[in-house]
């Protein structure tokens with residue numbers, strides 16, 4: 348079984364030294380979230396993840412969730428762990444105190460999300476969608492629905508799901524067939540089949556609150572006729588107590604490559620009572636509140652799995668001896684594989700990506716909080732534009748790099764990585780879903796180039812580039828080698844963005860074919876931007892903690908020398924166009 352130590356020191360470094368967003372620091376509601384409080388939370392979070400949840404990863408992989416006589420049973424140990432998990436209040440960390448939450452900012456809850464993803468993604472998924480459902484209900488439902496459902500979701504006694512996918516409707520939600528028939532009392536009868544529903548049924552909570560998209564019988568075809576409904580597994584009486592079972596049954600659960608402890612269900616809705624959330628035919632807008640926040644969390648899943656893969660690779664490389672290095676001091680026997688240049692390169696590749704991603708994610712968490720809570724509308728809007736620009740990037744880049752890192756981790760472990768001995772191959776299998784669900788990474792890239800670079804508020808990508816420039820024009824001599832290099836790649840990003848904008852008016856296939864490359868260029872440059880922030884602090888406060896900052900500076904150097912150049916390779920590939928691709932004759 349892989350071991351795991353939560354990276355609390357790095358997280359505290361970010362919280363204390365990189366909380367540099369002036370508008371975030373103006374948010375009254377977080378003024379009392381002190382470093383001491385956050386440290387206490389992270390240390391407790393580390394304990395529960397390292398001790399209680401980590402062993403569930405193997406247990407879930409070896410004993411997947413099963414459907415028995417119409418009831419879904421989670422793997423051994425899940426029920427006990429979930430009970431403790433909710434007793435300790437982990438589901439409510441970032442929820443509104445009005446509904447029993449602890450009101451912590453995303454700058455803190457994102458750290459918890461990362462730890463939980465490292466410990467066991469399967470276990471995490473049982474509460475993850477609950478928080479997504481909480482956000483969606485909180486933003487779009489009536490006060491009556493909020494008061495009835497949110498406290499129990501926040502407490503963790505009820506969980507949530509997101510029901511979009513159907514047999515013929517995956518990426519293209521306009522194809523959905525589930526229908527909603529209005530009743531005289533204003534409720535709807537929901538009928539249809541949803542597939543691949545994460546935590547669609549299980550034995551951890553008393554009730555499951557499904558958020559289901561469906562088409563009202565008098566609504567138009569396509570995405571313009573989709574509404575959103577709250578459909579509980581058990582109906583809920585006016586006094587808040589659980590009533591009779593609703594018309595929902597579990598058809599089957601999927602047998603999967605990874606995240607086997609997570610129940611992925613086929614749900615059949617047969618005239619189930621549902622309550623509309625938000626406006627009729629505007630269901631996708633409401634659902635996007637859930638999906639956008641979820642996409643960032645899926646990116647964090649990739650980061651968390653990368654972290655545990657790195658930690659175990661490093662430990663293994665320090666204990667496995669094979670071959671001799673060019674400068675070996677050993678006269679007989681072999682050197683530890685961590686002495687080999689290529690293994691060192693691979694480890695540094697992981698470390699520089701992971702720490703850069705974590706810093707970028709921390710920047711994004713601050714922006715998210717400003718977008719949701721700042722009193723000034725312009726500040727909210729500007730932050731919201733940056734969040735929507737960066738959401739597909741974080742979702743796709745972090746999960747794709749999660750595949751690279753878990754793959755490299757397996758390689759470092761050699762044959763023992765491929766066999767089940769060390770539990771490394773499970774990390775690869777578990778991560779493999781992350782580039783697929785919550786909108787595939789290709790679809791994220793298309794979303795980025797066609798919808799996120801500019802919007803009604805203007806040219807968002809250029810605003811982002813201006814923001815970066817305003818923060819990287821620095822006098823610090825020591826950081827100049829990094830900023831000089833960084834500006835070169837920032838120019839590439841600018842040129843690539845102009846190319847995309849021009850091609851949008853002349854040849855959309857060129858844009859589609861370049862979308863994945865563009866996302867990567869923007870992603871690698873954004874991670875470098877996060878590293879520049881880290882470097883600023885590292886040089887400024889060097890004497891405070893020499894070892895820590897020396898490590899940061901040298902890790903950043905690797906990122907700038909060996910990882911960031913990929914931004915240019917993607918630029919060159921992207922601007923080569925789509926002619927050959929589109930004209931190629933597949934036999």
Ligand SMILES: Cc1cc2nc3c(=O)[nH]c(=O)nc-3n(C[C@H](O)[C@H](O)[C@H](O)COP(=O)(O)OP(=O)(O)OC[C@H]3O[C@@H](n4cnc5c(N)ncnc54)[C@H](O)[C@@H]3O)c2cc1C
Pocket residue numbers: 509510511512516517518519542543544545546603611780783784785786787788789790793
């Ligand atoms: C383990 C697991 C858990 C899941 N959990 C949930 C859940 O909780 N709720 C839920 O609703 N769904 C869930 N899903 C479904 C998941 O979100 C979908 O599988 C995913 O969105 C892709 O849809 P699809 O499988 O139908 O693939 P398709 O949409 O058929 O896509 C197939 C391929 O075509 C590409 N493609 C599709 N459209 C385009 C386009 N316009 N441009 C370019 N390329 C395109 C895709 O990128 C992909 O490579 C889950 C799936 C799995 C496997």
